Amino acid sequence: MKNKIRWGIIGTGWIADKMAEALTVVEDATLAAVASRAKGKSEEFARRHGVAASYGSYEEVAVDPDIDVIYIATPHPYHCANTLMCLRNGKAVLCEKPFAMNEREVLQMISTAREHGVFLMEAFWTRFLPSMDKVLELVASGVLGEVRHIKSDFGAVTGFDPNHRAFNKSLGGGSLLDIGIYPVFLTLLLWGEPDQISAVPHIGSTGVDESLALTFKYGDGRIATLFSSFTVNSTVESHICGTKGRLKLNRWWHCPVPLELTKGEEQPETIQFDYVGNGYNYEAEEVVRCLRSGRKESDILPLDFSLRLIRLLDRIRKEMGLVYDADGRG
Ligand SMILES: NC(=O)c1ccc[n+]([C@@H]2O[C@H](COP(=O)([O-])OP(=O)(O)OC[C@H]3O[C@@H](n4cnc5c(N)ncnc54)[C@H](OP(=O)(O)O)[C@@H]3O)[C@@H](O)[C@H]2O)c1
Numbered sequence: 001m002k003n004k005i006r007w008g009i010i011g012t013g014w015i016a017d018k019m020a021e022a023l024t025v026v027e028d029a030t031l032a033a034v035a036s037r038a039k040g041k042s043e044e045f046a047r048r049h050g051v052a053a054s055y056g057s058y059e060e061v062a063v064d065p066d067i068d069v070i071y072i073a074t075p076h077p078y079h080c081a082n083t084l085m086c087l088r089n090g091k092a093v094l095c096e097k098p099f100a101m102n103e104r105e106v107l108q109m110i111s112t113a114r115e116h117g118v119f120l121m122e123a124f125w126t127r128f129l130p131s132m133d134k135v136l137e138l139v140a141s142g143v144l145g146e147v148r149h150i151k152s153d154f155g156a157v158t159g160f161d162p163n164h165r166a167f168n169k170s171l172g173g174g175s176l177l178d179i180g181i182y183p184v185f186l187t188l189l190l191w192g193e194p195d196q197i198s199a200v201p202h203i204g205s206t207g208v209d210e211s212l213a214l215t216f217k218y219g220d221g222r223i224a225t226l227f228s229s230f231t232v233n234s235t236v237e238s239h240i241c242g243t244k245g246r247l248k249l250n251r252w253w254h255c256p257v258p259l260e261l262t263k264g265e266e267q268p269e270t271i272q273f274d275y276v277g278n279g280y281n282y283e284a285e286e287v288v289r290c291l292r293s294g295r296k297e298s299d300i301l302p303l304d305f306s307l308r309l310i311r312l313l314d315r316i317r318k319e320m321g322l323v324y325d326a327d328g329r330g
Contacts, residue, residue: 005288008033008061008091010082011073012045015096019071020049022280028288035061058082062089069287071123072096075165076172077326080105083120087112092119094287098177098313099306101326106310110303119290121283121298122306124185126254128282130273132189134259135240138247139190143263145244150190152183153227154254155211155234160204166230167206170325174208176201176316180228181309182254184316186238187216187224188309195219199319202231209322255279 005028009016012034023031031051036042039056046054055061061070062085069092072082080100086093087109099122100106113120126132139147156179158166165171166178176184187194194216201209211229227234238249248260248268256275262268286298297303317323 004028004030005291006030006032006066006068007284008035008064008067008070009045009073010035010058010061010070010086012036012041013073016045016071016073017048018278018280019073019284020045020051022277022284025277025281026284026288028292029284033061033064033067058085062086062091068092069094069119069291071284076177077101077170077324080109080326083109084112087116087118087120090116090118092287092291094121094123094283096123098172098181099310101172101177101324103307103310103314105326106307110307113296113303117296119287119296120303121287121290121301122309123280123283124301124306124309125280125283126182126185127189127301128286129256129279130275130282131249131256131259131271134271134273135247135249136189138259138261139240143245143261144240144242144247147190147240147242148222149241150187150222150224150226150238151241152186152224152238152249152253153234154179154182154236155227155229155232156236157233158230160230162206167204167208167210169207172324172326173206174210174212174322175228175230176209176212176313176322178228179230180209180212180214180226181313183224183226183228183238184214184312185309186249187226188305188312190240191216191218191222191224193308193312194224197316197319199316201320201322203320203322209320212320214316 033053035055042054072095196217202211204210214226216224240247245263256279259271
C-alpha cells in the first residue's frame with residue numbers, strides 16, 4: 001500500500017486540536033509530527049492525538065524529511081514567517097485564516113511558494129463544506145431570482161482578556177481578522193469586490209475592533225450588510241436574498257450546518273447534508289487531492305482568491321483606520 005500523505009502541525013492551540021481530530025477521518029492522511037515553542041506542549045499534544053514525533057521548535061518540523069505538508073495553526077502575525085520557513089524547506093503548506101496580516105505578506109507567501117514550486121493554500125475551511133457548493137449551485141440556478149442583498153454576521157461573546165489573541169493587538173487582535181473575515185469571504189465569493197465600503201467599528205481599550213458593522217455597495221445597487229463582534233451573541237447566520245426567494249445559512253453558518261431555502265411566500269425547506277468528521281477534514285482532503293495530483297494550488301480556493309480577500313480586508317482596515325505592526329514592516 002502506498003504511504004499516506006504525512007502531515008505536521010505548527011502550534012498546539014485550539015484549532016490545532018480540531019485539525020488533529022479532523023485528520024483521523026481523512027483516508028489518505030496521517031498526522032506524523034507536531035511542533036510547539038515548548039517541547040512539553042508538543043509532547044502532551046502528541047500523547048493526546050497519538051502523534052509519533054513531537055518537536056520543541058517550529059524549525060524542526062519544517063526540516064523533517066518525513067513530512068509532506070505542514071498546517072500552520074499559530075496567531076495571525078506569525079502566519080507569514082511560519083509559512084515562508086516551511087515553503088523554503090520544500091514543504092507544502094496549509095495556513096490558517098487570515099492567510100497573513102496584509103497584502104504585502106500574502107504576496108511574499110505566494111511568490112515564495114511559486115519560486116520553490118510547492119503547494120500553498122489558505123485554510124478557509126468553510127469554502128470546502130458541501131453546504132458551500134450547494135449555496136453556489138442554488139444561487140446560480142436562479143431559484144432566488146436576482147440576488148440583491150446579503151446579510152451575514154458572526155458575533156460570539158469572548159470573555160475580555162487583553163492578553164488573548166482576540167483582543168491583543170500584537171497578536172493580530174480584532175473581530176474583522178478573526179471572525180468578520182467569514183461574512184467578508186461569503187460576500188467576496190458570491191459578488192466579488194464591492195464598489196463602496198463603509199466600516200463602523202467599535203474600537204475597545206486594546207485598540208482593536210471589538211465590534212464592526214460593514215456595508216458593501218455594488219454599482220448596480222446590490223448591498224451587503226455584515227457584522228462581527230466579540231461582545232455580542234448575534235445570530236451567526238447568513239441570508240442571501242433575491243427577488244424570488246431567500247437562502248438562509250443556519251446558525252454557525254461557517255460550520256457544517258443545514259441550509260434553509262424559502263421560495264416566495266412558501267414554507268422554508270430545509271436542506272440537510274451528510275457531513276463527515278468535524279468539518280476541517282474537507283479542506284485537508286482538498287490538500288491531499290492537490291498533492292496527489294501534483295498541483296501547486298487548489299482550483300476551489302486559488303491563491304488569487306486569498307489575495308483578493310486580504311486586499312479587501314486591508315481596504316476595510318484602511319476605512320476604519322486600524323493599523324498593525326506588520327503594516328509598518330517592509
Ligand atoms: N478555521 C477556523 O475555524 C479557526 C478557528 C479558530 C482559529 N483559527 C485561526 O487559527 C489561528 C490560531 O488560533 P487558535 O484559536 O488556535 O489560537 P490559540 O489557541 O491561541 O493557539 C495558537 C497557538 O499558536 C502558538 N503560538 C505561537 N506564537 C504565539 C504567541 N506569541 N502567543 C500565543 N500563541 C502562540 C501556540 O502554540 P505553541 O505554544 O505550541 O507554540 C498556541 O497554542 C488563528 O490565526 C485563527 O484565526 C481558525
